[in-house]
Amino acid sequence: xxxxxxxxxxxxxxxxxxxxxxxxxILAPVLAPHDPYETDILNKFAEYSLEYxxxxxxxxxxxxxxxxxxxxxxxxxxxxTMLGTIGLGALLGIMAGYFRGVVEExxxxxxxxxxxxxxxxxxxxxxxxxxxxxxxxxxANVFIKWAWYARMIRTGVMQYRxxxxxxxxxxxxxxxxxxxxxxxxxSITSDLxxxxxxxxxxxxxxxxxxxxxxxxxxxxxxEWGAMLNEAKEVLTSNPIQMIAxxxxxxxxxxxxxxxGDALRDVLDPKEVEK
Amino acid sequence: MIPVLxxxxxxxxxxxHRRAIExxxxxxxxxxxxxxxxxxxxxxxxKSMSIKAAMGLLNKSFLVSGSARFQGEELLGKSAEELRxxxxxxxxxxxxxxxxxxxxxxxxxxxxxxxxxxxxxWSADEIRNRSLALLEKMQIRNPEEVLEKYxxxxxxxxxxxxxxxxxxxxxxxxxVADEPTTAIDAITQFEILDELIRIKRDANTAMIFISHDLDxxxxxxxxxxxxxxxxVVDQGDFDHILHHASDPYTKLLVEKRADVxxxxxxxxxxxxxxxx
Amino acid sequence: MKRxxxxxxxxxxxxxxxxxxxxxxxxxxxxxxxxxxALRVQQMPVITEEAIAEMEVMLGLNKPFIxxxxxxxxGCLHGDFGINYVNPARTVAGELARCLPATLQLxxxxxxxxxxxxxxxxxxxxxYKDGWFDKIMRAIIFISTAMPAYWVGLLLMWGIxxxxxxxxxxxxxxxxxxxxxSFTVALSYISTYIxxxxxxxxxxxxxxxxxxxxxxxxxxxxxxxxxILKNSMHTCIVAMGMSIPQMIAGTIVVExxxxxxxxxxxxxxxxxxxxxxxxxxxxLLIGVLFVVFNLVFDVLQTVSDPRLxxxx
Numbered sequence: 001x002x003x004x005x006x007x008x009x010x011x012x013x014x015x016x017x018x019x020x021x022x023x024x025x026i027l028a029p030v031l032a033p034h035d036p037y038e039t040d041i042l043n044k045f046a047e048y049s050l051e052y053x054x055x056x057x058x059x060x061x062x063x064x065x066x067x068x069x070x071x072x073x074x075x076x077x078x079x080x081t082m083l084g085t086i087g088l089g090a091l092l093g094i095m096a097g098y099f100r101g102v103v104e105e106x107x108x109x110x111x112x113x114x115x116x117x118x119x120x121x122x123x124x125x126x127x128x129x130x131x132x133x134x135x136x137x138x139x140a141n142v143f144i145k146w147a148w149y150a151r152m153i154r155t156g157v158m159q160y161r162x163x164x165x166x167x168x169x170x171x172x173x174x175x176x177x178x179x180x181x182x183x184x185x186x187s188i189t190s191d192l193x194x195x196x197x198x199x200x201x202x203x204x205x206x207x208x209x210x211x212x213x214x215x216x217x218x219x220x221x222x223e224w225g226a227m228l229n230e231a232k233e234v235l236t237s238n239p240i241q242m243i244a245x246x247x248x249x250x251x252x253x254x255x256x257x258x259x260g261d262a263l264r265d266v267l268d269p270k271e272v273e274k
Numbered sequence: 275m276i277p278v279l280x281x282x283x284x285x286x287x288x289x290x291h292r293r294a295i296e297x298x299x300x301x302x303x304x305x306x307x308x309x310x311x312x313x314x315x316x317x318x319x320x321k322s323m324s325i326k327a328a329m330g331l332l333n334k335s336f337l338v339s340g341s342a343r344f345q346g347e348e349l350l351g352k353s354a355e356e357l358r359x360x361x362x363x364x365x366x367x368x369x370x371x372x373x374x375x376x377x378x379x380x381x382x383x384x385x386x387x388x389x390x391x392x393x394x395x396w397s398a399d400e401i402r403n404r405s406l407a408l409l410e411k412m413q414i415r416n417p418e419e420v421l422e423k424y425x426x427x428x429x430x431x432x433x434x435x436x437x438x439x440x441x442x443x444x445x446x447x448x449x450v451a452d453e454p455t456t457a458i459d460a461i462t463q464f465e466i467l468d469e470l471i472r473i474k475r476d477a478n479t480a481m482i483f484i485s486h487d488l489d490x491x492x493x494x495x496x497x498x499x500x501x502x503x504x505x506v507v508d509q510g511d512f513d514h515i516l517h518h519a520s521d522p523y524t525k526l527l528v529e530k531r532a533d534v535x536x537x538x539x540x541x542x543x544x545x546x547x548x549x550x
Numbered sequence: 551m552k553r554x555x556x557x558x559x560x561x562x563x564x565x566x567x568x569x570x571x572x573x574x575x576x577x578x579x580x581x582x583x584x585x586x587x588a589l590r591v592q593q594m595p596v597i598t599e600e601a602i603a604e605m606e607v608m609l610g611l612n613k614p615f616i617x618x619x620x621x622x623x624x625g626c627l628h629g630d631f632g633i634n635y636v637n638p639a640r641t642v643a644g645e646l647a648r649c650l651p652a653t654l655q656l657x658x659x660x661x662x663x664x665x666x667x668x669x670x671x672x673x674x675x676x677x678y679k680d681g682w683f684d685k686i687m688r689a690i691i692f693i694s695t696a697m698p699a700y701w702v703g704l705l706l707m708w709g710i711x712x713x714x715x716x717x718x719x720x721x722x723x724x725x726x727x728x729x730x731x732s733f734t735v736a737l738s739y740i741s742t743y744i745x746x747x748x749x750x751x752x753x754x755x756x757x758x759x760x761x762x763x764x765x766x767x768x769x770x771x772x773x774x775x776x777x778i779l780k781n782s783m784h785t786c787i788v789a790m791g792m793s794i795p796q797m798i799a800g801t802i803v804v805e806x807x808x809x810x811x812x813x814x815x816x817x818x819x820x821x822x823x824x825x826x827x828x829x830x831x832x833x834l835l836i837g838v839l840f841v842v843f844n845l846v847f848d849v850l851q852t853v854s855d856p857r858l859x860x861x862x
Contacts, residue, residue: 112565113568113569116565116837116840117569118796118836118837120800121802121832121837122833124818124829125829125830125832128817128820128821128826129576129577129829129830131824132821132822201696205696205698208698209698209699209700212698212803213806214822215818215821225698228700228701228704231704232704235704235707235708236712242701242705242708246697246701246704246705249701250693250696250697253696257692329765331761331764331765354770358767358769360767361765361766361767362765362766362767362768367765369758369762369765374757374759375758375761375762376759377759377763377777377781378856378857379780379781379784379856380777388766388772388776392766392768392769393767424856424857426856426857437762
């Protein structure tokens with residue numbers, strides 16, 4: 001497995017890229033050339049220069065510094081969303097798949113209803129009803145996505161439940177809890193990793209969209225979507241300002257999408273041989 | 275006399291991910307008018323692959339070399355359009371899995387007539403008359419109704435017969451039957467084989483019968499070619515294959531068959547004894 | 551056939567009820583009292599207990615939960631979705647009716663763009679698989695799935711409206727106003743549908759019926775169009791049909807970028823104003839649209855497929 005991972009160039013490069021981005025985000029105070037909040041009205045709309053590699057925005061703030069600090073909310077919130085989604089989805093999915101009966105019926109009917117709603121609208125609905133805040137954005141995103149994971153994990157559990165090695169463990173008299181964590185979870189992890197890395201890209205777009213509309217991360221905080229919202233206001237006078245955050249989002253999302261595809265190849269040898 | 279189809283040292287290579295896998299490694303055989311050649315071999319031995327290669331039915335990832343002559347004319351290197359005119363016209367081909375070979379969205383009549391239109395410029399009336407004649411010749415009852423049916427509404431045997439009807443309707447010089455009896459039940463198999471024997475007798479067509487079933491091949495074929503892993507390992511008439519096969523693989527094939535027959539006879543006898 | 555349609559209709563009813571229930575529960579589980587929210591939204595200077603109680607009666611909040619739910623559903627069936635918190639003189643139904651046409655217009659044009667572009671491009675990608683056209687298209691699709699719709703909107707606005715001064719940047723009125731927003735909405739769906747059609751066609755190409763069509767010597771063009779494309783489109787009918795409600799919902803972001811006076815703009819401004827009934831009704835509307843379109847296209851697919859269609 002590890003060998004296959006290092007053989008797959010795309011997988012290695014994308015994972016490295018994400019790690020580097022994450023490191024830059026963590027080390028933002030060290031790496032950023034300027035304070036992302038420091039305004040300098042006199043120096044607004046500065047061109048690209050050594051001092052300001054990506055220029056300055058309408059308030060004279062360093063765009064590069066804001067971009068670097070923006071990694072924190074953009075990537076961090078997306079990862080947090082995925083964590084919540086997988087956690088909730090896995091919990092309910094495993095419950096439905098493993099215990100069956102009434103528990104499964106109830107969970108799966110709720111999942112059906114959740115999946116029949118258009119997800120994009122639900123995000124707005126949840127944010128609209130709970131009020132505008134970062135925490136509600138995450139709740140909203142987890143709320144619309146958990147059902148997909150619950151369904152996928154339940155199917156996985158059902159498949160593995162009846163596999164010989166799980167039945168064998170049960171015959172040998174292993175406690176149920178042990179079987180669940182020792183065998184089922186590792187078996188599902190590969191599917192989960194692929195889907196999750198594809199969905200991080202989706203979460204990044206979704207969260208930045210909310211911030212762009214002013215429903216997520218609020219104005220002075222450097223977040224890529226919020227930065228684009230500010231850039232929109234000065235579209236005619238300083239169009240350059242919207243390039244950097246946009247390209248950053250596209251790059252990061254592309255990277256996660258590539259990573260998902262590469263992980264699928266790494267984790268599922270059958271697919272490669274085809 | 276020029277053979278109707280002559281393959282000479284035909285090779286097929288599959289190129290995939292910078293790897294090349296040789297699937298057919300220099301196959302040579304020929305078939306004359308009025309003769310039926312049986313091509314025997316297990317699945318994956320390259321039986322259908324060689325015919326498909328000759329007829330231009332493989333896609334671009336397959337590399338074909340050697341020679342395949344149809345009535346003296348080289349087929350490899352012919353344009354796609356020339357090969358298309360050949361297929362369905364001069365060369366009729368019958369496939370296995372009749373249930374999945376027809377497009378589920380079109381009526382049988384439409385699929386017959388589009389085949390006619392691809393090779394001739396007949397009027398609508400003529401197409402209809404010929405379609406009905408085709409079905410009648412294949413002993414299908416209520417041909418008018420069958421023309422209006424969708425493939426899923428007909429049985430496998432019926433579709434197989436329609437397929438043979440389409441293949442023979444344009445008076446082909448060569449009829450290729452690619453495992454025509456594999457996907458259908460035993461009784462229908464018997465009838466289909468009878469049909470093929472009748473066609474061979476009546477029309478003096480050259481026929482290639484591809485199968486892994488020694489029994490079926492022995493009923494229709496005049497001469498047998500045995501393929502294994504992309505190579506011709508044995509050829510001759512049925513008697514030769516049965517008794518004087520030189521190749522170990524052919525021997526194995528025949529022995530297995532004989533074992534089954536012996537067991538079958540034993541069971542039959544046992545039954546008779548029980549009845550007695 | 552008739553029985554299938556009826557069964558499908560009956561199955562849609564519990565789903566519709568569930569959706570309406572979720573919509574209703576939503577507004578009732580929020581931490582703050584809706585009556586208080588309503589008062590606050592109307593900028594009542596001092597919110598007294600009496601005022602809240604009065605508002606509760608006005609909004610019918612003093613009745614038990616289930617009764618309120620059925621009252622609400624009955625109201626919805628009569629087209630009464632409640633009143634606007636911000637401006638009690640306006641009904642929610644009226645607000646939505648005012649904004650719906652603009653959104654429908656936008657979604658319809660986007661749908662046409664998606665159909666006109668994705669079917670031929672998907673077809674060509676499948677026919678020339680791994681050729682230069684397919685490779686370029688796949689690269690474009692890959693990048694476009696990573697582009698947030700609002701950013702595409704901004705780029706188009708800047709490039710075409712500001713730089714080249716060809717089209718108006720925002721607002722509505724003429725057909726020129728429609729081009730940029732509808733193209734932006736369409737763009738995020740085009741890539742999905744190109745991929746859908748391409749993969750579906752490639753899958754169909756491996757089917758026996760294509761081999762047999764070749765065996766019969768049918769011309770390539772006829773095999774590709776009459777057989778493979780028709781069969782693939784057939785499996786795509788439902789997905790294609792579902793793109794209509796998806797687009798109606800999907801205009802929400804783009805409308806805000808281009809200040810298009812439709813449902814999306816209304817929804818976002820309602821979120822800012824905490825105008826809960828509008829949001830609730832909007833979600834209900836989209837949910838119902840999804841169920842209805844799903845139903846219609848499922849039935850359509852069944853009718854057009856001879857295998858599923860039972861001849862009466």
